[in-house]
Amino acid sequence: MSRLNRNFFDRSAKDVAIDLLGKELVFEKSKNQIYRCRIVETEAYLGEKDLACHASRGRTPRTETMYGPPGRSYVYFVYGMYHMLNVVCMPEGVPEAVLIRAAECISHPKLRLNGPGKLCRELGITRLQNDISILRSPLYFREASIPKKIQSSARIGVDYAKQWSKRRLRFYDALSDSVSC
């Protein structure tokens, strides 16, 4: 099964968010700890104009990663407790990203990855994995299954984003029981 390459991420976060459903996330945490997870829920964040996107406040030390080239990770910390795993999309200078919200862990079926905070907690993803390539080990994506039933909704927890809070930029496989809501 082939790895997703830079071209896959070098386009709109909305398209990437949809196409990542069913794909496999591989995290080689250590030599004998390799996680393989089927992505079932994502959200797209569409750059400076998107009031729910961190980049809507402009370029800051935190959002610098999102302005970088596509195919890299953007991991940040929220609520004092949780890390969020995102993948950077669009060419360098255009700050779009996809939040990985939920997945089914194939290699470790007991893990529940039904929520972006839990996903990072269970896999051990922290800011140590911020701004690293997601095109090669230890963190990458590859072709896998086709999602069974794609649905969309408003994004979670972005009520403050005015008209952008209503945009249907959350995508999920409705037939997965790991979807977070």
Add this chain to the structure above:
DNA sequence: CGTCAGATTCTCT
């Protein structure tokens, strides 16, 4: 079932 508050710290004003 549902709603709600607490945990806990980083980021930007």
Add this chain to the structure above:
DNA sequence: GAGAATCTGACGC
């Protein structure tokens, strides 16, 4: 100093 791209357990019905 306020608020945050969350989760969990407690409580009330």
